[in-house]
Amino acid sequence: MMAVLVVAVAVQRNLFSVVVLTGIYSFLMASVLVALDAVDVAMTEASVGAGISTVLLLGALYLVRADEAKPMHRPLLPLLVSVGVGAALVYGTLGLPAFSDPSAPIHTHVAPRYLNDALRETGVPNVVTAVLASYRGYDTLGETTVVFTAGVGVVALLRRRRRRGGGGE
Amino acid sequence: MKNDLVLRVVAKLFTPFVLLFALYVQFHGELGPGGGFQAGVIVAAAVILYAIVFGLPAARRLVPDAIVESMMAIGVLIYAGVGVAGLLLGGAYLDYFVLDRDPVHGQERGIFWVEIGVAITVSSVMLKIFAMFASRGHDPDE
Numbered sequence: 001m002m003a004v005l006v007v008a009v010a011v012q013r014n015l016f017s018v019v020v021l022t023g024i025y026s027f028l029m030a031s032v033l034v035a036l037d038a039v040d041v042a043m044t045e046a047s048v049g050a051g052i053s054t055v056l057l058l059g060a061l062y063l064v065r066a067d068e069a070k071p072m073h074r075p076l077l078p079l080l081v082s083v084g085v086g087a088a089l090v091y092g093t094l095g096l097p098a099f100s101d102p103s104a105p106i107h108t109h110v111a112p113r114y115l116n117d118a119l120r121e122t123g124v125p126n127v128v129t130a131v132l133a134s135y136r137g138y139d140t141l142g143e144t145t146v147v148f149t150a151g152v153g154v155v156a157l158l159r160r161r162r163r164r165g166g167g168g169e
Numbered sequence: 170m171k172n173d174l175v176l177r178v179v180a181k182l183f184t185p186f187v188l189l190f191a192l193y194v195q196f197h198g199e200l201g202p203g204g205g206f207q208a209g210v211i212v213a214a215a216v217i218l219y220a221i222v223f224g225l226p227a228a229r230r231l232v233p234d235a236i237v238e239s240m241m242a243i244g245v246l247i248y249a250g251v252g253v254a255g256l257l258l259g260g261a262y263l264d265y266f267v268l269d270r271d272p273v274h275g276q277e278r279g280i281f282w283v284e285i286g287v288a289i290t291v292s293s294v295m296l297k298i299f300a301m302f303a304s305r306g307h308d309p310d311e
Contacts, residue, residue: 039202043194047210052295055217059302122265122276124199132204133280137263140283141248144290148245151294155238158301 002028013068019057026050040128110135173222180222187215195288199277205284209291217299225303234300237293244290251282 005025012018026049033042097104118130132140188211195208220228252263260267265279 040204040207043202043207044210047207047214051214052210052217052299055214055221056299056302059299063302063305121273122280123273124277124280126199126201126204128202129198129204129280129284133283134265134276137252137265137279137283140287141252141263144245144248144287147294148241148290151241151290151297154298154301158305 002032015061015064015068016058018068019054019061022057023050023054026053040126176222180218184215184219187211187218191215195284198284199280205287206291208284209288210295212288212292213295213299216296220299220303225300229300232296237297237300240289240293241297244286244288244293247286247289248283249286251279251286255279 002025005021005028009018009021009025012021026045029049030042030046033039033045101107114127114131114135118127118135119125122130122134124130124134191208191211194203194211195205198204198208216228216232219231251265251268255264255267256262258267263279265276266272268275268278
């Protein structure tokens, strides 16, 4: 079903439909993540992917035309490149350990320590929160700074243009 | 959409519950799914819903631009401030164990404040980006 949606997004020329379809895609992705027991990520996907980004894309659509411009060249070469890269990536996954293999490196490195000691060391039962805010505190600080920088960038770009427009009137 | 009665009533009814749910996600994030990022996004979504239904100027009166813009920085500063507090109390940067006499309590306290910082920054940045996009193409004095 998600594959059908992706093809529909690629084929669809009306950008409004594309935005709606990507919102549906995000909700399906969130359901997949719930099925994988990744509730925190599912919540983020549902609120950010399906909620906020849909609203922002609709806001952007309000400013531009709702129809995609006709492509200026034949899509044969890009298609070949993306199929080639996709095939290479699929070939790469053959070397990965099997899905949910308990002896995979990701499950034997730091994950056992987090799962066994997080409650005792941090007193926080949700291991995801403990890892995010405590064990990987630097990463989350960087992440927050990225969000902040994005906001500052948008303010800097859009506000200046508005002021210039106001001065010209 | 300002004149649609159903939308107005539903939006007014919804907003407090959305905000309450955001607080739940924020403060229950240690126990269940959720945390600062998700809570921040939900707060932003509540205000964006209000802005869509009642118009951006109404939302701007509710949450003035100056507050949103300063909150963007305050969130990061709270996060970084937790790190500096750890330094001042004799630990490493972002070391929560020294924030309380009991190391586990220190961890809880550190995580609590860090999550609040994340929520403040995320919610205000999302709001600001939305407001910036939505106000393009309109008269600024509208």
